[in-house]
Amino acid sequence: MSEIDEVLPKYLRISGHIRDRIERGELAPGAEVPSERELAAQWKVARPTAAKALNTLRQQGIVESRRGSGTYVVDQPGGPVMGERVPQYGSGYAEGAAVTVLEAAVVVGPAQIAEVLGLPRGSAVIMRKRLTGNGSGVTEIVTSWFAGDLAEVAPRLLRAERLSGGTLRYLESVTDRRVSYLRDRVSARLATADERRHLALARPAAVLVYQLTLHAADGAVIQLDEIVHPPDRWMFQQEHSSSS
Structure with a gap:
């Protein structure tokens, strides 16, 4: 826990x-x-x-x-x-969406990322950071994290290029790992300097952070996505029956 x-x-x-x-x-x-x-x-x-x-x-x-x-x-x-929800799990995007891969590398995992992935502190992890947008500009920063031992079996995770169909479809094609369930949570915080630069935000600025973990049947985390959204943008829309 x-x-x-x-x-x-x-x-x-x-x-x-x-x-x-x-x-x-x-x-x-x-x-x-x-x-x-x-x-x-x-x-x-x-x-x-x-x-x-x-x-x-x-x-x-x-x-x-x-x-x-x-x-x-x-x-x-x-x-x-659910009328609107972000994002489609597995980092899959509409073919027409603009996606720029900023970085794809093996790094020392931040403590909180290693904890979620179930790895010891200081473990090597794979990080893929991307910008996505539409005709009106950049809409979000997406960072996906994976256990470092996937580097050998899934080398395309380390290429700074868009993966057609998303990272999850690629992982399922090269490994026997399958997603059994998902867990998500949302938080707000101040944007980092890097986030302000990519999202063209003033200082200080608040951002919405959506974290999505994709789990195998045994509970192991296959992929961890963190999506950072700029302010002044509605992200969730839900409708409920009046009886609820």
């Missing part, structure tokens, strides 16, 4: 665990999720904490309660509709 997970309130850790099970397909649409009583016993928490975890998922439109029955994963048609 990461340091960030350890400091999360217990109800968020519970709701995040259930959401992960849904994303992995362990709980399919229409499946019943554990009850308040079951969650309280499993996680050794009070019933109100378990209830708060389920309510968090209800507010997100992920589950729904049926009177006298229980709580169930929403069916996809009636669940939340």
Whole structure:
């Protein structure tokens, strides 16, 4: 468990665990999720904490309660509709998008990156940093991280060129690694000098950082993407049914 997970309130850790099970397909649409009583016993928490975890998922439109029955994963048609989300996982871009590979190299992994990849501090990792944009200019900075031992079996990760179909499709073509589930999180912070330069931002400027990890079935991280977005740009749009 990461340091960030350890400091999360217990109800968020519970709701995040259930959401992960849904994303992995362990709980399919229409499946019943554990009850308040079951969650309280499993996680050794009070019933109100378990209830708060389920309510968090209800507010997100992920589950729904049926009177006298229980709580169930929403069916996809009636669940939340993601109108806009960033980015497509695996660093795949529309063919018409402008992509500039700034750097592709083996480097010493920053401590927080090594931790997410499940590697010892100071381990070698592969870094691919890219700018993407459209007709109106640069829209984001994308940095993908991989374990350094992929350098021999996936040498194209080290070339400063666009990979057609994205890095994940390339990895799947040269290794036996397959993505089983994804985990994402979002944070805001001040832009670094390098980010201000590439995104043409004033100093100081805030940016939105979207982190996406692609996991194998055993939980190992295959790829870690960090996408930095400039301010004054709406990134997420969701619609929920009024019942949620």
